[in-house]
Amino acid sequence: KYQPEASPVKPAMENSLRILTTVINGMRHWSQFKDKIPYLFEIFATLDSAVTLGRYGAKNFLMRDGKDVLQCVFYENEQVLPRLIRGQVHRCVGNYDRARDVLICVSVRAALPSEQRNALEAVKVSDAEMRGVVKVFSEV
Amino acid sequence: FQKVLGVIIGKTDVRSFPDRKNVEINRFTFGFTIRDSPDFFINVTAWGTEAYINGLADSFSIGDCVTIESPLVSTKDPEKGDRFCPTTPSLYRLLVTETHSQVCLCADGDASDWLLPLLHLPVKDSRDFYSLGDVVANGQKLEGSVINILAALKQVGDVKQFVTSDGRRGQRLEVKLFDDSVSSFPLISWDREPIQLLQGLLPRETGRLESISDVYTVSQLKEKAKEHPQPFFGLTYSFISRLDLDSSVSKVIKTRCGRCRLLVTEDLQTCSNQLCPARDQPLSASTGFDLLVDFTDHTGTLQACSLRGPVAEQTLGCTTEEFTRLTDDQRTALKWRFLLERCKIHVKIVPCARTKSGIRALVLGCLLADPGEVKQHMAQLLQGP
Numbered sequence: 001k002y003q004p005e006a007s008p009v010k011p012a013m014e015n016s017l018r019i020l021t022t023v024i025n026g027m028r029h030w031s032q033f034k035d036k037i038p039y040l041f042e043i044f045a046t047l048d049s050a051v052t053l054g055r056y057g058a059k060n061f062l063m064r065d066g067k068d069v070l071q072c073v074f075y076e077n078e079q080v081l082p083r084l085i086r087g088q089v090h091r092c093v094g095n096y097d098r099a100r101d102v103l104i105c106v107s108v109r110a111a112l113p114s115e116q117r118n119a120l121e122a123v124k125v126s127d128a129e130m131r132g133v134v135k136v137f138s139e140v
Numbered sequence: 141f142q143k144v145l146g147v148i149i150g151k152t153d154v155r156s157f158p159d160r161k162n163v164e165i166n167r168f169t170f171g172f173t174i175r176d177s178p179d180f181f182i183n184v185t186a187w188g189t190e191a192y193i194n195g196l197a198d199s200f201s202i203g204d205c206v207t208i209e210s211p212l213v214s215t216k217d218p219e220k221g222d223r224f225c226p227t228t229p230s231l232y233r234l235l236v237t238e239t240h241s242q243v244c245l246c247a248d249g250d251a252s253d254w255l256l257p258l259l260h261l262p263v264k265d266s267r268d269f270y271s272l273g274d275v276v277a278n279g280q281k282l283e284g285s286v287i288n289i290l291a292a293l294k295q296v297g298d299v300k301q302f303v304t305s306d307g308r309r310g311q312r313l314e315v316k317l318f319d320d321s322v323s324s325f326p327l328i329s330w331d332r333e334p335i336q337l338l339q340g341l342l343p344r345e346t347g348r349l350e351s352i353s354d355v356y357t358v359s360q361l362k363e364k365a366k367e368h369p370q371p372f373f374g375l376t377y378s379f380i381s382r383l384d385l386d387s388s389v390s391k392v393i394k395t396r397c398g399r400c401r402l403l404v405t406e407d408l409q410t411c412s413n414q415l416c417p418a419r420d421q422p423l424s425a426s427t428g429f430d431l432l433v434d435f436t437d438h439t440g441t442l443q444a445c446s447l448r449g450p451v452a453e454q455t456l457g458c459t460t461e462e463f464t465r466l467t468d469d470q471r472t473a474l475k476w477r478f479l480l481e482r483c484k485i486h487v488k489i490v491p492c493a494r495t496k497s498g499i500r501a502l503v504l505g506c507l508l509a510d511p512g513e514v515k516q517h518m519a520q521l522l523q524g525p
Contacts, residue, residue, distance in 0.1 A: 014359055016441035017434075019379045019480075040436075040480075042379075078386075078472055093379075093480045107480040114511040121518035126438040128522065 019093070020130065021122035024068035027103070030130050031096045036137060041103065042093045044111050044119045045070065047086050063092060063103075074105045082109055089116050144208045144234070145246060146174035147255040149181060149263070150226055151333045154197050156190070168193035173226055174206065174234075175258050183225045184211065186236040186243075196236075196243060202333050205246035205255045211236050226263070227286060256417060264288050273321025291317040294324060295351040299335060299370055313338055339371050349505050352486050355517050359439035361489055365499040371490045373504070377514050379482050380506075381441060382434035385456075385475040386468060393460050394430035397423065429453060429460060433503065435485060445487065445501035455506040477508075484509040 018039040020030060027041045048069060049062035059074045059081045072092060074081050084090060094105035111119075150173035156166040168190050175181035186196055200206050211234035216222045222233065236243060246252060269288040270278075295316040302310050313335040317325045329335050352373045356364065361374055385392060397404050397411040399418035404411055404425055411419045418424065429452030432444040453459055456474060458466075466474065486505035491498060 014362075014440040016358075016443065017381060017436050018438055018440055019381065019436045020438050040381075042480075079476055107476070112511065118511040118515035121515045121522065122438075125518045125521050129438045 018129075020126040021119060022126055023123060024063070024065050024070045026123065026127060027070075027096055028098075028101075030126075031098045033130075033134060033137065034096070034098065037133065040093055040106075041096055042091065042122075043070075043103070044089055044091050044116060046089050047084050050086065051081065051084055063090065070103055071101060072103045072105050072108075074108055084108065085110070091115060142210060144174060144176070144182075144211065145205070145248075145251060145255070146176035146181070147205050147252075147258050148200055148202050149173050149175045149259055151197075151200075151202050151331075153331045153333075154193055166190065170197050171225060172200075173228070174208070175263075176255065178258065178261055180229060181263060182228050182230045182232065182234055183222070184208065184234040184236055185221065185225075188238045192238045200243070200245055202337060203256075203259055205248075205252045207244050207246050208234065208236060209242040209244070211241045253417065262288070271321050272317060272319050272325045275325070276322060289317070289327075291319040291325065293338075294318045296338060298372060299339075311335060349486050352504070355520070357439040357521070358435060358437050358442050361442060361487070361501075362440070362497065362499065365489050365491055369491045371488060373486070373488050376435060376437070376442075376485050376487065377482060377509050377517050378435040378437040378442070378485060379480055380433055380478045381436035381480065382432070382443075383475050383479045384431065386471040389464055392429060392431060393427060393463065395425045395427045396430070398426050399424070427460065429456070429463075435483075435501075442487075442499075442501055443497060444495070445503050447503040447506065451503055451505060455503075478506075482509045482511075482514055483507060484513065 015037055018037065019042055020027075020039050021042045022030065024043060024045060027043060030039075031041075043063065043065070045063035045065040047061060048064035051059050051061045054060045054073065057076050059076065061072050061074075061084065063070045063072055072094070089111040091107075091109055091111040092103060092105045093107040094103045096103050152171045154168055154170045156168045159165040159167050167187060169185060169187045170193060171183060171185045173181055173183050186193060188196075213232050214235055216231055216233050225233070235241075246255075269290040270282075272289065272291055275282060275287070275289065293315060297314040297316075300312045302312065304310060310330060311332065313329045315327050315329070315338055317327055329338060352375050354374050356374045356376050358376065358378055361376060364372065364374075395404055396402060397413065397416055397418070400411060400413050400416035402411065402413040402416065404423060408423055410421065410423050413419060428449040429447065430449075431447045431452060433447045435442045435445060447455065455478075456463070458474075463471075483506050485503060488502040488504055490500045490502070492500040
């Protein structure tokens with residue numbers, strides 16, 4: 001009886017949550033695969049607006065890196081938003097809403113000087129990982 | 141002489157030798173030591189075909205209670221095989237062969253109850269041991285002798301697999317001992333069972349963390365656990381993505397039976413675990429932090445890692461007593477000092493069939509990561525393997 005050669009087994013794509021360190025533009029780019037694997041983003045960027053109060057207790061503000069500007073929102077469910085200083089670099093971790101182009105932040109705080117100096121490598125590593133992931137997607 | 145019932149306190153790997161009468165045929169053998177009282181234990185040697193000996197050797201381990209039916213009794217010959225066996229108080233040794241004898245796991249729970257404690261009793265006079273300093277001072281004089289050592293475990297290495305020049309597979313584990321006379325002394329084990337035994341021991345904490353230097357991403361930890369079904373230690377720079385500090389205190393601080401480590405409620409008088417060796421005794425329980433945390437990086441999430449006891453106290457910077465006095469807001473604030481922050485995490489990864497991921501992770505140390513160190517690790521990842 002004819003037996004077709006076994007096709008090499010594709011390793012199952014890691015489907016657990018990831019946290020990607022990235023820049024604003026990178027986040028917008030990688031978010032297009034959000035329906036395939038879950039991830040949160042960590043960004044380091046400069047506060048470029050006042051913090052304003054929105055509906056349902058939302059705190060809205062803009063973050064900027066280079067020419068890219070991003071709308072952010074933080075809901076004070078568990079903790080109050082710390083005092084943010086316009087013009088300084090902050091660290092935001094959150095879930096990017098692609099449809100509204102908003103980062104829904106779950107953690108916001110001032111970035112440490114050493115974090116600002118050293119974040120670039122983590123961005124490169126996240127980019128490299130995502131290029132690999134996307135490659136696997138395109139092969140499937 | 142019909143039957144011996146005892147607990148296995150030692151066991152060698154299976155070896156083979158060419159038959160004296162027919163060199164074409166290999167005879168297979170392994171040895172074990174069985175104990176049935178504080179004062180008496182005896183060496184047993186099993187001989188037979190490859191299938192019989194391998195099957196028998198796989199059927200029990202150190203710490204199991206077995207009955208041996210119809211073993212042959214023979215006088216010890218200190219010049220021959222017994223030279224390489226543990227010293228026993230008996231003048232005799234037992235022989236197990238396929239045709240005459242049978243070894244079975246003991247199904248009698250009562251017998252196991254009184255036999256199992258014998259596993260932890262020293263086989264020699266409690267004063268008959270060498271310090272590491274004694275061993276060093278004696279040097280060559282001790283070569284070839286079988287001695288007892290009393291020392292603490294500093295570090296457990298990785299198991300190295302190898303194939304000998306004549307094609308036999310073997311393994312090797314090196315551990316480091318220390319005592320008040322010598323700060324580091326290597327002990328090498330070549331047999332499977334002692335290696336498993338040594339892997340189950342936890343080395344002294346400080347020595348342990350210093351010795352863990354291999355850095356992994358989450359997916360590398362998972363892959364290594366899949367490829368090598370043996371416990372290993374590692375370091376990961378990952379975000380804590382679950383830390384339930386502000387749910388009810390009973391989910392953060394738990395009480396476990398001191399013997400079997402099963403969760404118990406404190407108001408119980410005895411352990412509720414039917415299989416607990418101490419279930420008939422008054423409950424001796426220990427209470428401590430007992431959390432399951434998730435770690436996440438750019439490659440994925442390691443779920444349900446145990447963060448317990450003193451390691452948790454060190455990580456959180458408070459004792460359980462201090463924690464219980466915190467207000468809800470303070471607990472939430474404590475949680476957010478770590479949640480979604482990048483941490484430097486020392487873990488022990490243990491393969492475990494019961495969990496969904498196939499592994500169980502124990503946190504040995506966890507603190508907020510230094511961004512400079514994270515950068516170094518990331519730079520290494522970019523360079524590739």
